[in-house]
Amino acid sequence: SCYNRKPGHRKKYWHPAASSRDCRREACRYGSGCYRRSTAHLERYAHPGDRNYRKGLVKFGSNRPQFETLLQLFDFHDPEESGYLQKEEFAQTFEYCSMDNSGLELVDTEWEAAGGTATGYVNFSRFASWATQRCTMPIGLSEAGQSRPCQFRSREDDDHSCSCAEFSAVASGRLCECGHKESAHRSIADVFSIGEDALKHWRTSDDGSLLNGLVNVEDDDVISKMQELFNHSHKTSDNWTRDRGCSLHGRSHPECDGACLRKNGHRVPKGFVVKKVFRNQNLDLWKHYVLMRNSISSECVEDSSFSSISVHADVTVEAGMTGSCNEWRLFHGTNVDASRGICGSNFRLALSGTGATWKEPGEPKGSPLYGFGIYLAEMVTKSDEYADPLPDSEEDAGLHAMLVVRCVGGRSNVVETNEIDKDRLKREVFDGPYHSVFGDRVKTLGKPYREIIVYDKDQIYPEYLVLYERLFKT
Numbered sequence: 001s002c003y004n005r006k007p008g009h010r011k012k013y014w015h016p017a018a019s020s021r022d023c024r025r026e027a028c029r030y031g032s033g034c035y036r037r038s039t040a041h042l043e044r045y046a047h048p049g050d051r052n053y054r055k056g057l058v059k060f061g062s063n064r065p066q067f068e069t070l071l072q073l074f075d076f077h078d079p080e081e082s083g084y085l086q087k088e089e090f091a092q093t094f095e096y097c098s099m100d101n102s103g104l105e106l107v108d109t110e111w112e113a114a115g116g117t118a119t120g121y122v123n124f125s126r127f128a129s130w131a132t133q134r135c136t137m138p139i140g141l142s143e144a145g146q147s148r149p150c151q152f153r154s155r156e157d158d159d160h161s162c163s164c165a166e167f168s169a170v171a172s173g174r175l176c177e178c179g180h181k182e183s184a185h186r187s188i189a190d191v192f193s194i195g196e197d198a199l200k201h202w203r204t205s206d207d208g209s210l211l212n213g214l215v216n217v218e219d220d221d222v223i224s225k226m227q228e229l230f231n232h233s234h235k236t237s238d239n240w241t242r243d244r245g246c247s248l249h250g251r252s253h254p255e256c257d258g259a260c261l262r263k264n265g266h267r268v269p270k271g272f273v274v275k276k277v278f279r280n281q282n283l284d285l286w287k288h289y290v291l292m293r294n295s296i297s298s299e300c301v302e303d304s305s306f307s308s309i310s311v312h313a314d315v316t317v318e319a320g321m322t323g324s325c326n327e328w329r330l331f332h333g334t335n336v337d338a339s340r341g342i343c344g345s346n347f348r349l350a351l352s353g354t355g356a357t358w359k360e361p362g363e364p365k366g367s368p369l370y371g372f373g374i375y376l377a378e379m380v381t382k383s384d385e386y387a388d389p390l391p392d393s394e395e396d397a398g399l400h401a402m403l404v405v406r407c408v409g410g411r412s413n414v415v416e417t418n419e420i421d422k423d424r425l426k427r428e429v430f431d432g433p434y435h436s437v438f439g440d441r442v443k444t445l446g447k448p449y450r451e452i453i454v455y456d457k458d459q460i461y462p463e464y465l466v467l468y469e470r471l472f473k474t
Helices: 007-012 039-044 070-076 087-091 104-113 124-131 188-193 220-232 258-264 283-301 336-345 380-384 422-430
Strands: 025-027 213-216 271-281 327-333 374-377 400-408 412-415 436-440 450-454 460-471
Touching (some): 070 124, 087 104, 220 460, 283 400, 283 460, 336 400, 374 380, 380 400, 422 436
Parallel strands (some): 412 436
Antiparallel strands (some): 271 460, 327 400, 400 460, 436 450
């Protein structure tokens, strides 16, 4: 998708079209002590600090991985660039901290000490706090803060990351030499420098520190506002789509045709009653989101062609939206376990197409309408199609779970027809003027709903988890 076809650029930067099936690079045997800086050497061998110097992406042979900082150690064991370590990945860092990870009891103890037991994962902040007490490696944030590497990553085909280490503008000033826009270049050090002034409504503990995780909101005014948001974003007519599923076959069943869906399709609720609201107080995700919002907002301010797009329901819940970059409050329906996971570590783009998307028989993943991305709705009725009831093992069994998220759409590519070029849509977001896709299937096609699609999880902050009841009688 890169626009730059000059031989010098193609030689300097790695591109997916030029990669082989096994795109792993060999690790340089000299590691961080290597003095060679030729393009040919850097293209063939991976070194500590390279973005792709990660487990599974580099071939080491008889050499061992080398790390100069805790950030390099963390990144190596986070090959998906999720920003989090699971328990098994966390345990694999022990040998570099002069610890034995063979004992399950020790792993459990250290996992709890790093905060993993409470949340199910460890982010870099917690990992650094834990590791600095157990090894002498520097954290590495000061070194990371000296540059703004490109954060672009494609999860299609061969799953590649851009190797650009620093934003270097081409003539237009909006794109880097690597082919990606300025908002794609973000420093991890910037994430840790964002303050907490905008979080005045977050609950704190007795010592004044912010509570972490999902916090039950007991303020009647907030719950009332959330109910108002649900009411205003409920579509009362022309509101059924095939994604609501069949009572006999569920969704995307090969034996379920249009006649079966019309006869046995699940009914659309008459309304929704908000029962519980949980605020997601995740400072790590919030900082990544604010950094992205600031970057996109700067690009929108400088763009004379930028135009605001309004979503259906404009109800302020605790804190308002930023109007200069199309920041919206949107919905995403799923099951409660997935909702909690998203609140903890955000959306996983690798799962795009595994949900309600139509799939070929026997295939685990389909191809979503606007390509592989994160799909959000402006109408709660649309997202309710994908919201599963809580199981009997839950205290609130029978209720449904809904995520209410902040999303920064920036300059959104409005698509009003069925002529959808998925590759072009993503290319115009990654390498072009847009930041998101606004699928308006109402205006021209006469369909019930509009959808918003983003391809970078940092454009979303999962703000609330709402448990609600469906009403089938007025």
